[in-house]
Amino acid sequence: MAEGGGKGRRRAPAGRRASSYDVAALAGVSQSAVSRAFRANAYLSDAMRARVLEAARTLGFRPNAIARSLATRRSGIVAVAIGGIGNPIYPAILDAFGRRLAQEGLEMLLLTGLDDAEEVMARLTGYQTDAVLVTASTRLDSSVQLTRRCQAAGVPVVLFNRVLPDVHVPAVACANREGGRMAAELLLRAGHRHTAFIGGPEETSTVRDRRGGFADTIIAGGAAPPRLEAGPLSYEGGRAALLRLMAGAGPPDAVFCTNDMLAIGAMDAARQVLGLRVPEDLSVIGFDDVPMAAWDSYALTTVRQRTGQMVEAAVALLAAALSGAAPPPVVEVPVDLVARRSVRGS
Amino acid sequence: MAEGGGKGRRRAPAGRRASSYDVAALAGVSQSAVSRAFRANAYLSDAMRARVLEAARTLGFRPNAIARSLATRRSGIVAVAIGGIGNPIYPAILDAFGRRLAQEGLEMLLLTGLDDAEEVMARLTGYQTDAVLVTASTRLDSSVQLTRRCQAAGVPVVLFNRVLPDVHVPAVACANREGGRMAAELLLRAGHRHTAFIGGPEETSTVRDRRGGFADTIIAGGAAPPRLEAGPLSYEGGRAALLRLMAGAGPPDAVFCTNDMLAIGAMDAARQVLGLRVPEDLSVIGFDDVPMAAWDSYALTTVRQRTGQMVEAAVALLAAALSGAAPPPVVEVPVDLVARRSVRGS
DNA sequence: CTGAAAGCGCTTACAG
DNA sequence: CTGAAAGCGCTTACAG
Numbered sequence: 001m002a003e004g005g006g007k008g009r010r011r012a013p014a015g016r017r018a019s020s021y022d023v024a025a026l027a028g029v030s031q032s033a034v035s036r037a038f039r040a041n042a043y044l045s046d047a048m049r050a051r052v053l054e055a056a057r058t059l060g061f062r063p064n065a066i067a068r069s070l071a072t073r074r075s076g077i078v079a080v081a082i083g084g085i086g087n088p089i090y091p092a093i094l095d096a097f098g099r100r101l102a103q104e105g106l107e108m109l110l111l112t113g114l115d116d117a118e119e120v121m122a123r124l125t126g127y128q129t130d131a132v133l134v135t136a137s138t139r140l141d142s143s144v145q146l147t148r149r150c151q152a153a154g155v156p157v158v159l160f161n162r163v164l165p166d167v168h169v170p171a172v173a174c175a176n177r178e179g180g181r182m183a184a185e186l187l188l189r190a191g192h193r194h195t196a197f198i199g200g201p202e203e204t205s206t207v208r209d210r211r212g213g214f215a216d217t218i219i220a221g222g223a224a225p226p227r228l229e230a231g232p233l234s235y236e237g238g239r240a241a242l243l244r245l246m247a248g249a250g251p252p253d254a255v256f257c258t259n260d261m262l263a264i265g266a267m268d269a270a271r272q273v274l275g276l277r278v279p280e281d282l283s284v285i286g287f288d289d290v291p292m293a294a295w296d297s298y299a300l301t302t303v304r305q306r307t308g309q310m311v312e313a314a315v316a317l318l319a320a321a322l323s324g325a326a327p328p329p330v331v332e333v334p335v336d337l338v339a340r341r342s343v344r345g346s
Numbered sequence: 347m348a349e350g351g352g353k354g355r356r357r358a359p360a361g362r363r364a365s366s367y368d369v370a371a372l373a374g375v376s377q378s379a380v381s382r383a384f385r386a387n388a389y390l391s392d393a394m395r396a397r398v399l400e401a402a403r404t405l406g407f408r409p410n411a412i413a414r415s416l417a418t419r420r421s422g423i424v425a426v427a428i429g430g431i432g433n434p435i436y437p438a439i440l441d442a443f444g445r446r447l448a449q450e451g452l453e454m455l456l457l458t459g460l461d462d463a464e465e466v467m468a469r470l471t472g473y474q475t476d477a478v479l480v481t482a483s484t485r486l487d488s489s490v491q492l493t494r495r496c497q498a499a500g501v502p503v504v505l506f507n508r509v510l511p512d513v514h515v516p517a518v519a520c521a522n523r524e525g526g527r528m529a530a531e532l533l534l535r536a537g538h539r540h541t542a543f544i545g546g547p548e549e550t551s552t553v554r555d556r557r558g559g560f561a562d563t564i565i566a567g568g569a570a571p572p573r574l575e576a577g578p579l580s581y582e583g584g585r586a587a588l589l590r591l592m593a594g595a596g597p598p599d600a601v602f603c604t605n606d607m608l609a610i611g612a613m614d615a616a617r618q619v620l621g622l623r624v625p626e627d628l629s630v631i632g633f634d635d636v637p638m639a640a641w642d643s644y645a646l647t648t649v650r651q652r653t654g655q656m657v658e659a660a661v662a663l664l665a666a667a668l669s670g671a672a673p674p675p676v677v678e679v680p681v682d683l684v685a686r687r688s689v690r691g692s
Numbered sequence: 693c694t695g696a697a698a699g700c701g702c703t704t705a706c707a708g
Numbered sequence: 709c710t711g712a713a714a715g716c717g718c719t720t721a722c723a724g
Contacts, residue, residue: 017471017499019717030695035719042720043693065472066421067717069412070700077455077473085441091431098458107473109423110456112444125363126411127423127453235641264641272642295581295610296618297643365701376711381703388704389709413701416716694724701716708710 018059027055038063075128078318079109081120081146083138086234087261088290089307090137093160096311097133104315106130114138117145125153131318136161140202156321160314161305163205163330170321172313172331176206179303179335180213183256183285186301186337188221190344192283196227196252198241198262207258210287214256227252231262238265239273246274253282254343260286260293263300267342279344289338299341309333364405373401384409421474424664425455427466427492429484432580433607434636435653436483439506442657443479450661452476460484463491471499477664482507486548502667506660507651509551509676516667518659518677522552525649525681526559529602529631532647532683534567536690538629542573542598544587544608553604556633560602573598577608584611585619592620599628600689606632606639609646613688625690635684645687655679 020034027034029052036042037052044052055061069075078101082090098108109129114120124132132150134143134157143159147167150157159171187195195218199207211228218226229245231237238257242265245252257263263286270276270284278284286293289304313331320328366380373380375398382388383398401407415421424447428436444454455475460466470478478496480489480503489505493513496503505517533541541564545553561572575591577583584603588611591598603609609632616622616630624630632639635650659677666674 021717031718032695032697032720033693035717036694039719045693048693062468062471064416064474064717066412066415066474067700068719070410070416070702070717071719073700075412080456085437088434088437091434091437094456095431095458098456102459102469107469108456108458110426110440110444110454112441112454113448122408123448123453125408128410128412235637239642268642291581292638296585296614367701377702378704378711378713379709381701382710385703391709394709410701413716414703416701416718417703419716696723698719698721700719703714703716705714707712 017064018056018061020061020063022059023052023055023061026059027051034061035063069128073128075130076105077107077109077127077129079111079124079127079129079132081111081114081132081134081138081143083112083114083135083142085112085137087137087259087288088292089260089288089305090135093135093307093311096308097314100311100315104319114142114146117142117149120146121149121153124150124155129155131156131158131321133157133314133318134159134162136204136206140204156318158314158317158321161206161310165205168327170317170327170330172310172317172333173206174305174310174333175335176209177213179287179337180210180215180256181217182303182335182337183287184214184217184221186285186339186343187254187256187283188218188223190254190283192254192344193223194227194250194252194254195223196229196245196255198238198245198255198257198266199228199230200233200237200258201230210256210258226256233259233262235261235265235268238262239269240265242266242269243273246270246276254284255282256285256287258287260288260290260300260302262286263302263342264292264298267298267300279342283343285343293338294340301340301343302338304336304338306333306335363410364402364407366407366409368405369398369401369407372405373397381409415474419474421476422451423453423455423473423475425457425470425473425475425478427457427460427478427480427484427489429458429460429481429488431458431483433483433605433634434638435606435634435651436481439481439653439657442654443660446657446661450665460488460492463488463495466492467495467499470496470501475501477502477504477667479503479660479664480505480508482550482552486550502664504660504663504667507552507656511551514673516663516673516676518656518663518679519552520651520656520679521681522555523559525633525683526556526561526602527563528649528681528683529633530560530563530567532631532685532689533600533602533629534564534569536600536629538600538690539569540573540596540598540600541569542575542591542601544584544591544601544603544612545574545576546579546583546604547576556602556604572602579605579608581607581611581614584608585615586611588612588615589619592616592622600630601628602631602633604633606634606636606646606648608632609648609688610638610644613644613646625688629689631689639684640686647686647689648684650682650684652679652681 023034024031036044229241231241286302293300369380370377382390575587577587632648639646
């Protein structure tokens with residue numbers, strides 16, 4: 001019954017990872033003590049803890065997170081619902097989010113292709129996901145459904161860069177209206193009177209606010225209301241939208257796009273298809289500040305999202321939700337106008 | 347002791363998810379029967395299964411994957427180790443991989459920022475991850491360490507677009523040498539005699555093979571050996587490398603880059619900084635075929651990776667590994683030369 | 693501070 | 709085909 005003895009049937013079969021019982025046997029303490037040695041604020045004498053940790057390291061023991069999850073009913077896993085990673089702003093966000101979560105001792109489960117909210121819920125609840133982050137890249141109705149079902153199931157949700165109508169959910173967003181306003185002011189200052197806005201296929205809070213801030217400011221500045229276009233939130237979408245805009249009557253001399261992909265597509269259409277000069281013939285402003293916006297071929301003036309700060313805020317909201325705190329209101333993170341060379345005389 | 351009765355202390359406290367015991371009580375069968383009703387090929391009469399499923403749906407019951415994982419010692423989770431999502435080829439790969447995994451009933455845990463293989467292993471084994479996919483975006487030494495440790499711990503690993511020296515691991519890669527050869531032949535055919543190759547900061551199998559296939563073919567074609575440059579595998583890296591190349595003695599008139607980001611950076615440096623024309627003054631070829639390669643401003647001729655096929659192969663390798671099959675050899679997926687407009691007269 | 697024991701919610705031999 | 713029961717590896721009241 002000495003160190004090699006263990007507790008009869010509790011011994012780990014050869015080739016299996018050591019369990020807390022193996023460590024307990026080796027250290028000559030109870031299994032509870034081993035468990036306590038690995039929990040932050042559990043009563044345990046220093047001497048005991050040292051002994052346990054010593055035994056644990058010689059056995060290469062790591063507490064089994066699955067077993068812990070079952071016992072605590074907390075998995076330590078946060079799901080990120082992302083319905084298509086088309087926008088190049090997401091890689092950096094996912095990366096930052098993953099790192100921050102790791103610091104909190106949480107893992108990140110990536111949920112892609114969210115066509116069926118029902119099925120996604122099944123996957124979520126099956127793994128007892130502690131919380132879910134729904135990104136703006138998810139289709140609007142999927143977001144709504146997923147969010148409602150999570151709420152019904154008691155799973156904390158936080159929205160990333162989207163605010164949902166009629167659903168009271170904590171969310172982090174950038175200053176969308178303010179960004180639209182900044183773009184409008186820059187254009188007004190540059191003397192533009194004929195502007196246009198290119199939005200997305202869905203009337204999301206993000207698109208609505210960016211357009212609203214832009215249009216209101218343009219109009220308040222005494223210029224004509226911006227012409228409105230929309231398309232898929234992609235390079236192709238922006239390209240096609242710009243072509244439609246310029247083919248119409250009274251083409252604009254400046255266009256503000258609801259994201260950088262759209263703006264880059266618009267620039268390429270203007271320059272490569274229509275032979276226009278940017279910014280001499282047409283000014284273009286984007287939103288996001290993806291890496292490509294800084295590329296020499298574009299030097300796109302854009303409204304930067306402070307993604308690091310937004311991720312930080314999202315993690316804070318998540319932490320609050322996990323600790324059962326009252327759902328905080330929408331957190332708004334500031335934006336910055338990054339002036340490069342796609343706007344005339346600025 | 348009727349339908350509401352349950353089994354004494356086994357009843358779920360109010361507000362908690364229904365468990366298999368609740369379903370069993372409602373259906374009037376044993377808990378084992380409930381368990382069997384949710385497993386694919388378990389012996390259970392149709393009548394019984396129907397009764398269980400009926401009760402399950404009225405209670406909104408879903409088997410708890412955490413508990414199942416503990417019992418089966420299989421978590422149903424595959425980890426994807428990705429050390430930085432800088433290359434825009436990854437979003438689509440992650441997306442496809444996630445979908446395929448979901449079809450297999452597997453979840454995807456994203457592991458970002460893999461500085462410390464030790465810590466990553468702790469996270470992996472803690473959640474009893476069934477397998478891990480290590481992508482080429484991970485630093486070479488991290489890949490090696492992580493792979494070795496997984497092997498030591500008995501966790502199946504498959505490498506994505508990388509082959510490791512001295513480590514026998516299943517891997518899927520594209521035809522890197524062949525891709526290099528295709529690029530060289532195109533350049534030779536266009537009459538180029540002074541070529542260069544821009545590689546990465548690390549001597550990975552990927553870079554080595556692409557360069558090897560390229561250089562061998564160029565030399566076999568009777569042209570001078572390509573000049574060699576390297577830099578971070580990014581837009582900035584390609585930009586800087588091209589500038590160094592053109593500043594040196596005997597600047598090349600064609601450059602093959604080990605990935606598209608490098609190639610796009612090189613094109614921008616050539617055109618926007620040096621005022622050269624592409625392809626008239628300089629031909630450029632990339633590798634990957636990221637979405638940006640098709641943008642009008644670049645129209646980059648490149649070697650396309652069949653990512654869909656590669657993901658498919660990776661899932662097959664994973665499945666084989668999970669079922670304990672013998673580690674298959676390296677699977678090589680073909681590549682395609684996508685001729686756009688960045689190579690002279692072709 | 694420490695240990696014995698029940699419980700988290702499943703799966704799966706083992707008997708019928 | 710069906711059920712009783714042990715076990716997966718932890719956590720955490722409950723007693724000392």
